[in-house]
Amino acid sequence: MTGAELNLLAAYYLQKNPYRFNKQEKEKFLKGLQEWIDGKSEVIDDEVYDFLLDMGLYKKERREDEFISYINQKYGIIRFSKILDIGAGRMCKLSQALAKYGNTLYAIDPNIRLLPDEARKMGIKTIKKEFFVCDEFAKNGRGTNIQNVDYVFGVEPCDATEHIIRQGLKYDKPFDILLCGAAHKSLNGKTFSSYEDWYEYLESISTEVQIRKFKTSYYASNEKQPEIELGK
Ligand SMILES: C[S@@+](CC[C@H](N)C(=O)[O-])C[C@H]1O[C@@H](n2cnc3c(N)ncnc32)[C@H](O)[C@@H]1O
Numbered sequence: 001m002t003g004a005e006l007n008l009l010a011a012y013y014l015q016k017n018p019y020r021f022n023k024q025e026k027e028k029f030l031k032g033l034q035e036w037i038d039g040k041s042e043v044i045d046d047e048v049y050d051f052l053l054d055m056g057l058y059k060k061e062r063r064e065d066e067f068i069s070y071i072n073q074k075y076g077i078i079r080f081s082k083i084l085d086i087g088a089g090r091m092c093k094l095s096q097a098l099a100k101y102g103n104t105l106y107a108i109d110p111n112i113r114l115l116p117d118e119a120r121k122m123g124i125k126t127i128k129k130e131f132f133v134c135d136e137f138a139k140n141g142r143g144t145n146i147q148n149v150d151y152v153f154g155v156e157p158c159d160a161t162e163h164i165i166r167q168g169l170k171y172d173k174p175f176d177i178l179l180c181g182a183a184h185k186s187l188n189g190k191t192f193s194s195y196e197d198w199y200e201y202l203e204s205i206s207t208e209v210q211i212r213k214f215k216t217s218y219y220a221s222n223e224k225q226p227e228i229e230l231g232k
Pocket residue numbers: 046063064086087088089090093108109110111130131132133154155156157158159160163
């Protein structure tokens with residue numbers, strides 16, 4: 001496929017997904033695509049990645065599908081459970097996928113583009129366009145409440161990663177995170193020169209935090225199983 005054909009497909013994709021991008025994001029997407037076409041960038045922009053997958057031009061597993069394989073081998077297929085999807089992304093793709101199994105999904109991310117009605121039609125109970133914060137780092141000392149959910153999940157949740165780990169540990173909830181491939185700052189401002197150093201830091205938070213590779217990604221999890229009360 002030529003660059004011109006790819007650009008035509010991108011124009012069609014943008015038209016088909018009117019809520020997915022604001023003006024700046026659209027520009028970023030087109031720039032990322034151009035860099036990818038020109039071979040200037042080794043790191044593929046998330047949105048360009050999704051576009052190539054949607055158009056069948058990239059034969060890789062979607063992040064959310066890989067994540068679901070990971071949690072299936074850990075817990076078995078999760079059904080009729082309450083799940084918090086943190087750093088859900090614009091289209092809440094993990095939430096959409098997990099809602100198909102009769103789960104109740106709560107998606108949180110300041111960047112969510114879905115409207116509440118659209119989300120409900122996809123089986124997502126609530127969307128919260130806000131930052132998830134753990135108690136330790138909440139301004140008023142009370143972070144996002146996770147006490148009523150069975151599982152806390154995140155797919156490349158960037159700066160929410162450490163918050164998820166700390167809040168999951170505090171409230172003894174099963175958490176699983178498909179980690180970003182690039183290092184993020186710690187909550188107390190420490191920077192890391194490689195993703196390996198960042199992963200090491202995340203593991204050092206508690207002996208309960210385990211980081212392992214599954215398929216093409218690294219996952220941070222604890223060993224906790226949910227305490228699900230049937231009928232609740
Ligand atoms: C790389 S994107 C991944 C989005 C989505 N999970 C996916 O796989 O397509 C990271 C997302 O994390 C969100 N994020 C970062 N910090 C957050 C926080 N404290 N609480 C909730 N979301 C956060 C960003 O807004 C962004 O949408």
